[in-house]
Every structure is written in structure tokens, then in C-alpha cells.
Amino acid sequence: MKENKTMRETIYWTVYNNDSGGPTQQLLLFSSSVRAGFPSPATDYASDPVDLNTYFTRNPAATFLVRVEGDSMINAHIDNDDLVVVDKSLRAVSGNIVLAFVAGEFTIKRFVLKPDGAYLEPENPKYESIKVSSPEMGQVWGVVVGVVRKFDKDHKHDNTFRIS
Amino acid sequence: MTTRFALVDCSSFYASCERVFRPELEGKPVVVLSNNDGCIIARSNEAKNLGIKMGAPYFQLRDFMEKQGVAVFSSNYELYGDMSRRVTNVLLQFTPNLEVYSIDESFMDFSHLKEEDVISHSKQLRERVLQWTGIPVSVGVGPTKTLAKVANRLAKKKAADEGVMVLTNTSDIEAALEQTEVRDVWGIGRQHAARLQAIGVGNARQFRDLPADWVKKNMAVTGLRTVLELRGSSCINLEADEVPAKKNICTSRSFGQPISTLSEIEEALSTHTVRCSTKLRRQESYAGAITVFLLTNRFAKDASSDYYSSKSARLPAASNSETQLLRYANALLKQMFRKGERYVKVGVVLSELVPAEQVQLDIFSVENTEKQDKLMMTLDNLRQRFGHAAVKYAVQGEEKNSKWAMKHEHLSQCYTTRFEQLLRAR
Numbered sequence: 001m002k003e004n005k006t007m008r009e010t011i012y013w014t015v016y017n018n019d020s021g022g023p024t025q026q027l028l029l030f031s032s033s034v035r036a037g038f039p040s041p042a043t044d045y046a047s048d049p050v051d052l053n054t055y056f057t058r059n060p061a062a063t064f065l066v067r068v069e070g071d072s073m074i075n076a077h078i079d080n081d082d083l084v085v086v087d088k089s090l091r092a093v094s095g096n097i098v099l100a101f102v103a104g105e106f107t108i109k110r111f112v113l114k115p116d117g118a119y120l121e122p123e124n125p126k127y128e129s130i131k132v133s134s135p136e137m138g139q140v141w142g143v144v145v146g147v148v149r150k151f152d153k154d155h156k157h158d159n160t161f162r163i164s
Numbered sequence: 165m166t167t168r169f170a171l172v173d174c175s176s177f178y179a180s181c182e183r184v185f186r187p188e189l190e191g192k193p194v195v196v197l198s199n200n201d202g203c204i205i206a207r208s209n210e211a212k213n214l215g216i217k218m219g220a221p222y223f224q225l226r227d228f229m230e231k232q233g234v235a236v237f238s239s240n241y242e243l244y245g246d247m248s249r250r251v252t253n254v255l256l257q258f259t260p261n262l263e264v265y266s267i268d269e270s271f272m273d274f275s276h277l278k279e280e281d282v283i284s285h286s287k288q289l290r291e292r293v294l295q296w297t298g299i300p301v302s303v304g305v306g307p308t309k310t311l312a313k314v315a316n317r318l319a320k321k322k323a324a325d326e327g328v329m330v331l332t333n334t335s336d337i338e339a340a341l342e343q344t345e346v347r348d349v350w351g352i353g354r355q356h357a358a359r360l361q362a363i364g365v366g367n368a369r370q371f372r373d374l375p376a377d378w379v380k381k382n383m384a385v386t387g388l389r390t391v392l393e394l395r396g397s398s399c400i401n402l403e404a405d406e407v408p409a410k411k412n413i414c415t416s417r418s419f420g421q422p423i424s425t426l427s428e429i430e431e432a433l434s435t436h437t438v439r440c441s442t443k444l445r446r447q448e449s450y451a452g453a454i455t456v457f458l459l460t461n462r463f464a465k466d467a468s469s470d471y472y473s474s475k476s477a478r479l480p481a482a483s484n485s486e487t488q489l490l491r492y493a494n495a496l497l498k499q500m501f502r503k504g505e506r507y508v509k510v511g512v513v514l515s516e517l518v519p520a521e522q523v524q525l526d527i528f529s530v531e532n533t534e535k536q537d538k539l540m541m542t543l544d545n546l547r548q549r550f551g552h553a554a555v556k557y558a559v560q561g562e563e564k565n566s567k568w569a570m571k572h573e574h575l576s577q578c579y580t581t582r583f584e585q586l587l588r589a590r
């Protein structure tokens with residue numbers, strides 16, 4: 001391994017996350033590329049603008065976006081057509097909202113452990129709780145850590161531009 | 165410090181990627197087909213156990229697989245590429261000294277670990293990759309890359325919940341090499357394997373114990389290097405440095421069915437050229453020459469009548485401009501196209517690549533080049549945000565409806581790279 005490579009990586013791998021033991025982000029703290037011309041006085045303070053990705057995701061490698069269908073979680077402020085941010089690296093604890101796979105379908109519900117077993121509970125009185133009595137019945141796929149909503153839901157529109 | 169390498173290999177990678185988003189397929193046979201749904205290129209263990217062979221033509225097995233309830237997928241490289249990147253990112257947390265060897269394999273430097281920690285570390289790595297990405301991996305550890313490969317093969321044969329094999333002491337290595345056929349040793353090609361077999365060298369232990377002189381004489385330095393690696397002295401270093409920029413870039417695809425009209429081939433070629441020049445700019449290079457090639461099939465069903473033809477042109481100055489490359493590609497195509505031929509494949513190769521910083525700018529065209537650069541940057545950004553189909557030239561046509569588009573009747577969603585194809589949940 002070349003010396004300069006190691007140096008660069010030491011600078012690169014600095015941000016750690018205490019509970020998972022691994023670095024959460026690859027933060028480039030300092031970039032030394034030299035360009036011709038007058039140096040900007042802000043060079044040493046260079047920083048990226050705030051980024052919603054880093055706000056929502058602690059573990060990009062384990063983070064997945066899922067589109068919500070229906071209103072079963074409406075009282076937890078998760079609405080039809082919202083996106084939920086799912087972190088697969090987290091193990092669900094009672095009370096978490098989770099993405100679960102039950103009876104051949106993905107579902108978003110609140111995971112609740114009770115003395116008689118595990119439940120997936122909706123946040124809408126119109127829907128029933130699901131009791132998961134064995135691992136074959138269902139499993140937690142990941143923990144929902146956030147919800148993203150756009151007021152102007154344009155994701156269905158065709159994004160194709162044409163130039164000729 | 166003891167030199168120590170790990171080879172981490174994703175189990176049935178393509179099939180595993182599909183399963184992450186289709187948990188009901190856990191424990192069921194899954195296969196993935198090659199481009200154009202031609203043949204089988206990946207199998208889950210359950211599919212292997214049904215006797216489904218690698219490379220088998222899909223149409224021959226279609227009925228059998230349907231009866232057996234095998235889940236069939238067209239290859240979804242967009243998905244596999246993203247899942248591969250995720251796996252690599254998890255691995256990087258264990259050490260930055262990592263070499264991505266292929267889409268589903270990475271070598272890692274484990275020299276920094278204490279010997280007694282290697283197994284627990286490997287198990288932790290497996291668990292974390294599985295928990296975070298849903299992809300099962302096997303881990304093989306040894307004092308050289310070649311022995312790490314040997315260890316990994318054996319790790320795969322273990323029970324599914326283990327998947328870790330560490331080779332440290334001499335007797336373990338001895339036993340592992342006895343169990344490994346010489347043709348399965350990393351770096352031994354089919355021809356050498358056959359020759360070794362013929363002189364009674366069947367397993368890796370026997371190969372390792374051949375006299376170095378004989379190996380060097382008959383299998384050159386690379387063969388000798390493999391023997392030394394099997395003996396435990398590390399000769400092949402980790403190539404952790406960034407992959408050197410490629411010397412030339414090629415994009416080509418077979419058509420869904422033979423095509424005989426120029427406009428349809430133009431559409432396909434233009435799409436390939438756009439993709440190819442995107443790759444070119446991504447590696448920050450300019451191309452000095454462009455080649456277009458065509459594969460023709462005169463008689464259906466007789467692959468021996470296939471033949472390639474190609475034509476090249478040198479560009480007036482090295483370029484990364486899509487519009488210019490498109491002009492050249494389509495002009496070359498027009499020169500080659502013959503009415504009445506059955507074309508089955510078209511491709512484009514960009515060559516004589518030079519890094520952007522070495523490009524000799526034609527001083528009379530600086531202004532023009534800057535404009536081009538700006539346009540290309542805008543295009544790349546748009547495509548990154550909205551996908552490759554977002555910005556198209558009229559000549560590319562509509563991929564979906566045309567004959568040249570590849571067959572992928574069993575394509576899964578791009579769950580992680582396209583907003584409109586995300587996983588859905590109630």
C-alpha cells in the first residue's frame with residue numbers, strides 16, 4: 001500500500017457511530033487538490049451544504065426508501081403515497097414503527113411486544129392488529145426512521161425531456 | 165505482523181439480491197437469466213439442487229422450471245450494482261484495505277487482527293452484511309489471496325448458518341488443499357488443469373508439492389506464483405488502489421431478434437453511444453477514436469454463420485462530446501450497413517483514451533469545447549437525477565417498443581435506484 005493512499009484514508013474515515021461500532025459516514029474533511037489561479041480565502045472552510053440524505057440516514061448502506069399505500073398508519077402521520085425511510089441495520093424494539101413482511105406482503109405497522117406475543121398494530125381504528133405468533137408468519141424487515149412527504153406529488157409524471 | 169487475507173463472496177449474489185425484496189422466495193429455487201433472457205447465469209442453492217446447470221439455455225428448461233416452481237428473473241444489473249455497492253460499504257467499515265474483485269467478491273486485508281480474533285471478526289462481518297443489506301456472504305481467510313480463495317470455497321460447503329473458514333495452521337491448510345481439486349484453484353486455467361490431471365496431479369496439495377523448477381518451466385511465472393501462494397508465501401498484493409482508468413470502453417448488446425432496417429439499428433447504436441460516452445466522462449477521459457461493430461447472422465439457428473464487421477474512425481481531436489460521437493457512430497454505421505442482412509448485435513468502442521488533464525486543446529475551438537463541456541455536464545446531471553432514459557436524442561427512439569430492445573420478460577423492479585419503482589407497503 002502506498003503511503004499517500006493511507007494518508008488520504010486516515011483523513012477520510014473519521015466519523016464513527018457509537019452504537020453500531022462502524023463509521024456512519026465517509027466524510028472528506030479536507031481536500032488538497034491544487035488549482036491554478038488565485039486561492040479562495042474560503043478554501044480552508046470548505047464544507048458541503050446541509051444534505052437531507054444525512055439528516056434521514058445514519059447508515060446509507062442499510063437505508064431503503066419505501067412507498068406507502070393506504071392509510072393504516074395515518075395517526076402516526078404516515079399517509080398514502082408518502083415515502084418512509086427504512087433502516088435495515090436496526091433491530092426493532094417494542095414501540096418502533098417497522099416495515100414487516102407478513103403473509104406474503106410488505107406492511108408498515110407499529111411493532112409491539114406483549115406478554116402473549118408480538119403484534120403489528122395499525123395507527124388507524126379502521127384496521128385490525130396482526131398477531132405474529134411464529135417467525136414463519138412474518139418478520140421485521142427494517143425499522144422506519146422517518147417519513148418524507150412532498151406536497152406536490154409529481155413522482156408519477158414522466159420525467160422525459162427530449163432534445164434533438 | 166502476519167499477512168492475512170479474507171475473501172468475502174456473496175452467496176448466489178444475483179438470486180440473493182432478488183430475494184431481499186421478495187422474502188417469500190427464501191428457501192425456494194431462484195434463477196437469473198443472462199441479457200436477453202438467453203441462459204441461466206445465477207442459481208440459488210435450491211435451484212442447483214434441482215440439477216439446473218450454469219449456462220443452460222432458458223428455453224430448454226422453461227417447462228421444467230415452471231413445474232418445479234422455480235422463480236425466474238431477467239438480469240437486473242441496476243439493482244445488483246446498487247446492492248453490491250452497499251455490501252462494499254459495509255465491508256469498508258471493517259478495513260479500508262479492500263479490493264473489490266468482482267461484483268460479488270472482495271479481498272480484504274486482515275493482517276491487523278489478532279489470530280484469536282479472526283473467526284469472531286469474520287462471523288461479525290457476515291452477520292452485519294446480512295442484517296444491513298439482506299445479502300448472505302461466505303468468508304474465507306488465509307495467509308495468501310490464493311489460500312483465502314481455497315478457504316472461501318470450503319466455507320460455502322459448510323452449513324448455511326456458518327459460512328466462515330479460517331486457514332491458519334499447517335495441518336488445516338494441508339487438509340483444505342487435499343479437498344480442493346486443482347482445477348478449482350484460483351489462477352489455474354482449464355488447459356493447465358487438464359495437463360496437471362494427465363500427470364496425476366489432481367488436488368491442490370499435489371500441485372503445491374510439485375518442484376518449483378518444473379512449474380516455472382511448464383506453467384511460467386504465473387503458475388509458480390500460484391504454487392508459492394499455496395505454500396503460504398504471499399505474492400499477490402491487494403489492489404486496493406483505485407482501478408486504473410480503462411484503456412477502451414465498449415457498449416454493445418444483442419438485439420431481441422434479428423433486425424434488417426437501418427433506422428432500428430441506428431436507434432440501438434445511438435443509445436449505446438450515449439451510454440458509452442457517459443462512461444467515458446465518468447472516468448474523466450477523452451476518446452481519440454471510435455469503432456462501430458455489427459454482428460450478422462445469415463442463417464437463423466446456425467451460430468457458425470455469425471460474423472463480425474467493424475469500421476473505425478479517428479476523431480479530429482480527442483473528444484468526450486456525445487453529439488460528436490453520435491455523428492461519427494452513425495456515419496460509420498451507414499458505411500457498413502447492407503440491405504437484406506440479418507443483424508443480431510451492434511456495439512461501439514471508444515479507444516485511444518486520454519485523461520482529461522492531458523487533452524491537447526485545439527486553441528481555435530476552446531470556446532466551442534467549453535460549451536460542449538457545459539452541455540455534457542448538464543446531461544450527466546439530468547441523467548443522474550432522472551435516470552438514463554430522461555434525456556434522449558430523437559435518433560435513439562423509444563427503447564421500450566422497438567425490436568432492438570433486449571428481451572427481459574422477468575425483470576424485477578429497480579427497488580433502490582428509481583423513485584417510481586420503490587418497494588411498496590400497506
Ligand SMILES: [Mg+2]
Pocket residue numbers: 173174175176177268
Ligand atoms: Mg458469489
